[in-house]
Amino acid sequence: MSEPPRESLLASPGQMHGSVRSLLEVGQVERAKQLAMDFIAANPDSSAGHQVLAEVLSHAGHYEEALRTLEEGSLARAPDDDQVHLQRGSLLQELGRYREAEDAMRRAIELDPSWGPNHAVYAQLLSSCDRDLEALQRAEHALSLAPDMAWLHTMRAQLLLYVNPRHWTISEDAVRTALRMNPQSAQSHSVLGLVLLRGGKNAEAEEAFRAALRLEPSDRLAIRGLSELVKGKSLLYRPMLWFGQMLSRLGTDGQLGVLFGLWALYGAARALLPDGNQSAADLLTGTYLGFCAYTWFAEPITRAILKRHYPWLE
Amino acid sequence: MRADFVDPGPVLARVPNARRAPFPLMPAVGNMYLALLVGIVPTMALLLVTGLALRSTKLTLAAVGIGVLGFLAPLLPIGVGVALSDTPNVAFILFVGRVLSVGLGFVAYKVALPSIRGHAHLEGAQLPLLYVLGPAFGLLFLLPGEVVLALVAPILLVLGG
Numbered sequence: 326m327s328e329p330p331r332e333s334l335l336a337s338p339g340q341m342h343g344s345v346r347s348l349l350e351v352g353q354v355e356r357a358k359q360l361a362m363d364f365i366a367a368n369p370d371s372s373a374g375h376q377v378l379a380e381v382l383s384h385a386g387h388y389e390e391a392l393r394t395l396e397e398g399s400l401a402r403a404p405d406d407d408q409v410h411l412q413r414g415s416l417l418q419e420l421g422r423y424r425e426a427e428d429a430m431r432r433a434i435e436l437d438p439s440w441g442p443n444h445a446v447y448a449q450l451l452s453s454c455d456r457d458l459e460a461l462q463r464a465e466h467a468l469s470l471a472p473d474m475a476w477l478h479t480m481r482a483q484l485l486l487y488v489n490p491r492h493w494t495i496s497e498d499a500v501r502t503a504l505r506m507n508p509q510s511a512q513s514h515s516v517l518g519l520v521l522l523r524g525g526k527n528a529e530a531e532e533a534f535r536a537a538l539r540l541e542p543s544d545r546l547a548i549r550g551l552s553e554l555v556k557g558k559s560l561l562y563r564p565m566l567w568f569g570q571m572l573s574r575l576g577t578d579g580q581l582g583v584l585f586g587l588w589a590l591y592g593a594a595r596a597l598l599p600d601g602n603q604s605a606a607d608l609l610t611g612t613y614l615g616f617c618a619y620t621w622f623a624e625p626i627t628r629a630i631l632k633r634h635y636p637w638l639e
Numbered sequence: 640m641r642a643d644f645v646d647p648g649p650v651l652a653r654v655p656n657a658r659r660a661p662f663p664l665m666p667a668v669g670n671m672y673l674a675l676l677v678g679i680v681p682t683m684a685l686l687l688v689t690g691l692a693l694r695s696t697k698l699t700l701a702a703v704g705i706g707v708l709g710f711l712a713p714l715l716p717i718g719v720g721v722a723l724s725d726t727p728n729v730a731f732i733l734f735v736g737r738v739l740s741v742g743l744g745f746v747a748y749k750v751a752l753p754s755i756r757g758h759a760h761l762e763g764a765q766l767p768l769l770y771v772l773g774p775a776f777g778l779l780f781l782l783p784g785e786v787v788l789a790l791v792a793p794i795l796l797v798l799g800g
Contacts, residue, residue, distance in 0.1 A: 421657020421757050427649050454654050455756070459647060466644040588675060588741065592734035 335364055338373035345377050349384050357381045365398070372399040376412060383416060392416045407436035411443055418450050426450055441471025452480065457487045478503035479513045486520060496520045511541030518550045527554055587613070657757030660692035663764035665771045667752040672768070674744025675737065676775045678791035679709030682740075686747055693754050701750045705743050712739040713792040736792050 333340060341364045348357035358381045365374035375398025382391035395416065399409045414429035430447040437443060444467035451460035461484040464477055471477075482500035486493060497520045503513045518533035531554050537547035591613040598606055665673075665685070673682040683706030690699030716735035720728060759765055779787060789796055 421760050423651045423654045423656065423757075424649075427651040431649060451650065453760070454651055454753070456650055459650050462644065462647075469644070589738065592737065596728070596730045596734050 335367040338364070338368075338371065338377075342373070342377050345381060349381065354381065354385050357384075370402065372403040372406065372409060375399040375402070376409060379412060379416070383419065388416055388419045392420065405436060407433040407440065407443060410436065411446055414450070415446060418453065423450070423454055439470060441467045441474065443467075444470065445474055445477045448477070448480065452484060457484050460484055461488055473506065475503045475506035475510060475513070478506070479510065479516050482520060483516050486516075486523060490523055493520050493523045497524070509540060511537040511544045511547070514540065515544055515546035515550065518547060522550055522553065530554060654753050655695060655697065655757060657760045658693045658695065658754070659758055659761040659763040660689065662692065663766045664689055664692070664755055664758055665766050666768050667748050667755040669768055669771050670747040670751055671741060671744035672772050673775055674709075674740045674747070676772065676779050677787075678737075678793075679712070679740040679743045679747075680706055680793050681790055682744060683709060683747065686751060689751065689754075693758060695754050698751060698754050701747070705747050705750075709740060709743050710794055712736065712743065713794050715739065733788070733791065740791065 335341065341360060345357045345360055348354075348360065358378065361374055361378040361381055365371075365378065368374055375394055379391040379395040379399070382388075382394060392413065395409065395413055399406070400413065403409055410429050410433035414426045414433060417423075417426035417429055427447075427450060430443070430450060433443045434447060444463050448460045448463035448467055451457075451463060461481065464481045464484060468474065468477055468481065478499050482496040482503065485496040485499060489495075497517070500513055500517045500520055503510065504517065507513065514533050514537035518530045518537065521527075521530035521533060530550065534547040534551040534554070537544045538551070541547075591609060594609055595606060598609070670682055670686060673685070683702045686702035687699060687706070690697075690702050713732065713736045716732040716739075719735070720732050755765075782790075
């Protein structure tokens with residue numbers, strides 16, 4: 326398809342935005358930036374040019390500059406545009422200014438509460454700050470407003486898995502919905518693999534991870550999941566996989582509880598041993614140290630051994 | 640709008656802004672493991688350095704506060720041990736001391752988590768947990784018992800124990 330004439334690009338924000346996105350997709354950042362700046366020069370009172378320029382700068386990783394452009398160019402001209410506030414929130418999130426990002430996103434929602442993507446982006450922010458339950462509720466609300474966001478179904482599946490891992494079948498439904506909408510999403514295939522792994526459907530999980538790697542050979546989630554499955558096939562690593570899955574089902578607090586509880590058991594057993602029973606004390610210490618070594622050191626050692634057979638393992 | 644959705648209001652008011660430290664940091668959960676291995680006071684000394692590197696007043700003050708609590712914590716089992724018997728059980732005192740250390744390590748983990756996550760968000764480097772726990776684990780078994788005791792319960796040095 327040929328590029329639209331430059332005059333029409335500079336007259337229509339929609340066309341200019343489309344062209345800029347196409348340029349960014351093929352790595353032509355400087356040309357995209359020039360086009361946005363030309364648009365601003367031709368339409369000095371429009372906020373759209375500054376918004377697109379901020380997008381280009383953000384794409385190049387210049388978040389501070391992008392935020393300045395957006396605040397001075399777009400926000401000053403369109404203070405009641407929810408999309409400007411949403412974009413500002415995303416930039417603040419990139420800069421790690423979470424509270425301000427939340428304020429900006431909530432302002433966007435206040436300006437247009439019925440626009441699903443406003444809630445979806447806010448859900449992403451909440452998720453990145455480990456507020457999984459709030460993120461899940463917000464994501465579900467966003468989906469009730471705009472059910473066609475495939476990536477949000479995937480995010481919901483992942484959040485459901487964190488919040489309520491026992492109900493993994495609901496996660497499976499969510500991620501399969503995402504895959505029906507976009508079968509080419511490596512992320513969705515990886516999340517499906519993760520969900521199936523949690524459900525003990527190892528063969529299907531392996532297929533999902535492999536599908537993800539076919540679409541995106543460097544997909545970290547899929548590589549991690551597949552390595553877990555490979556370990557599970559070896560007699561040597563099976564107990565480790567069982568232990569890892571058990572800990573993963575318990576969640577972070579539960580994992581800490583297990584380690585702490587075993588330490589408490591060890592300490593109590595040592596304290597209760599009669600004086601002079603050195604061999605029993607040594608046995609207890611040996612068992613406990615073995616457990617610690619298993620927990621802390623078995624993973625890198627087994628990974629190193631496995632890498633000799635499976636070089637693709639990370 | 641979905642009828643059952645209730646907006647809980649802003650929830651990130653207490654999340655600190657992300658800052659990047661100039662050197663790799665230990666994962667937040669390491670605070671709990673280290674507290675278990677070498678005691679809460681050395682762990683909080685490390686967290687103090689982390690707090691300063693991240694220019695976080697809250698984290699720095701928390702490290703000092705938890706460190707002071709951890710320094711004083713062995714007084715509790717010592718007091719209980721002395722009250723229960725004329726010859727207190729050292730193993731009991733050490734055990735309760737370690738339990739308190741791990742409890743305080745858990746508090747430190749919760750306090751440090753948002754700041755360490757912010758460091759990671761800004762692509763700050765993180766040390767693998769193994770690099771921290773491996774040497775700590777080794778030290779625990781290589782150092783003489785007296786030194787380990789001094790790390791776990793440094794107040795004993797002050798008390799002349």
